[in-house]
Amino acid sequence: MPPTTHSIALTLLGFTAGAAVVSALDQLPAIKSEADADHQAQEASPATHQSPAPGFADAVAAAAPAVVKVYAKGPVDSRTRSSELARSNAPSKMLASTLSSAQPHRAQTRLGSGVVIASQGLIATNGHVVRDCDEIEVELVDGRMLSAELLGIDDATDLAVLRAPLSELAPIALGDPSTLRVGDVVLAIGNPYGIGQTVSLGIVSATGRSRLGLTEIEEFIQTDAAINPGNSGGALVDATGRLVGIATAGLSESGHAEGVGFAIPSTLVMQVVESIADHGQVDRGWIGLGGRSVTHELERRFGLRASSGVLVSSLVENGPAAAAGLRAGDVITAFAGTEITDASQLRELIIATPPQREIPLVLWRGSERIEVSVRAAEWIAADRRDLASAARTQRE
Numbered sequence: 001m002p003p004t005t006h007s008i009a010l011t012l013l014g015f016t017a018g019a020a021v022v023s024a025l026d027q028l029p030a031i032k033s034e035a036d037a038d039h040q041a042q043e044a045s046p047a048t049h050q051s052p053a054p055g056f057a058d059a060v061a062a063a064a065p066a067v068v069k070v071y072a073k074g075p076v077d078s079r080t081r082s083s084e085l086a087r088s089n090a091p092s093k094m095l096a097s098t099l100s101s102a103q104p105h106r107a108q109t110r111l112g113s114g115v116v117i118a119s120q121g122l123i124a125t126n127g128h129v130v131r132d133c134d135e136i137e138v139e140l141v142d143g144r145m146l147s148a149e150l151l152g153i154d155d156a157t158d159l160a161v162l163r164a165p166l167s168e169l170a171p172i173a174l175g176d177p178s179t180l181r182v183g184d185v186v187l188a189i190g191n192p193y194g195i196g197q198t199v200s201l202g203i204v205s206a207t208g209r210s211r212l213g214l215t216e217i218e219e220f221i222q223t224d225a226a227i228n229p230g231n232s233g234g235a236l237v238d239a240t241g242r243l244v245g246i247a248t249a250g251l252s253e254s255g256h257a258e259g260v261g262f263a264i265p266s267t268l269v270m271q272v273v274e275s276i277a278d279h280g281q282v283d284r285g286w287i288g289l290g291g292r293s294v295t296h297e298l299e300r301r302f303g304l305r306a307s308s309g310v311l312v313s314s315l316v317e318n319g320p321a322a323a324a325g326l327r328a329g330d331v332i333t334a335f336a337g338t339e340i341t342d343a344s345q346l347r348e349l350i351i352a353t354p355p356q357r358e359i360p361l362v363l364w365r366g367s368e369r370i371e372v373s374v375r376a377a378e379w380i381a382a383d384r385r386d387l388a389s390a391a392r393t394q395r396e
Helices: 005-043 046-050 057-066 078-085 266-279 296-302 343-351 382-395
Strands: 067-073 094-096 109-118 122-126 135-139 145-154 159-163 185-190 198-209 220-223 235-238 243-251 261-265 289-293 310-315 331-335 358-365 368-375
Touching (some): 057 067, 057 109, 057 185, 067 122, 109 185, 109 243, 109 266, 122 243, 122 266, 145 266, 159 266, 185 220, 220 243, 243 266, 261 266
Antiparallel strands (some): 067 109, 094 243, 122 159, 135 145, 145 159, 185 198, 185 235, 198 220, 220 261, 235 243, 243 261, 289 310, 310 331, 358 368
């Protein structure tokens, strides 16, 4: 029976392939000879043979031993999520990276990360990881578990300081976040979901991020390195393994890393660590006023002389600002010699001022330029609620 057209096609293809194989076999000695020559050439070139693969293993090896897992045992409920992670006016999709997770064998245990930041076993982490906890433990990279003491929490930055018996463990090397540029490589090292120490790679997406509503003082480093629940309090290091920030939050619609994470600059972290280690707290200032950033619309509506600054909208009765003679409708344009551009900047400057310090202010009252001095009082977290109440009362 004569072969079908399909059979003929298959036969022809088989033949062609077979011919190609025979041709290749004929050339095999020549091909092998060329391969041997290439191999000999590579052996003769030490630089090519010994060149390491590109990567950041050295940076991780330098930083990772100083990054610990934090287990904080205590009550965990829905209020922890809403009040501590979302903050008062944070965007609904902003989730603190370190949202408390719980492993099956660690019921009611918040999981986070921490960084050995100074000698004598001082560890920096986030306040929302350890707040209101009965017992705190840290786990080293070698698996050892140690009890840790909470020295203090700074609500304005959501930073906390722990102490553990880690005298033999060197603190992490410090970098300079002020030198970071957008596009610089950074690594996030932490304990996402409690699965163990993990490293993620990214770049600096922005610096000086503020107005996020996460904390009172905000100058975050933004990165696309994955920051997931459990990374909170972990290290953000540069390409050499030096600490440039403490991971604190991620912006996500799903609750998972989506490329928008935030870290507190290490210079601010060190200020908080040193103050808490020495005094048990960070002294913050408060003057008892609320205000709105001056915009073109406000300038036009109220006939303001100042095109930038903060329009005072409310004052706490008998607060420092009211006692110094400030009034609703004043526009603050300078704070201790620093030009004021918006309300967020003014709030951060006030909070960063130690209590009892005199603050020279420049303001406009109508067409009159006035200089006043306000003595800062002590800031506490409740003050912002009192001020918000005063602002609501005034608007009503």
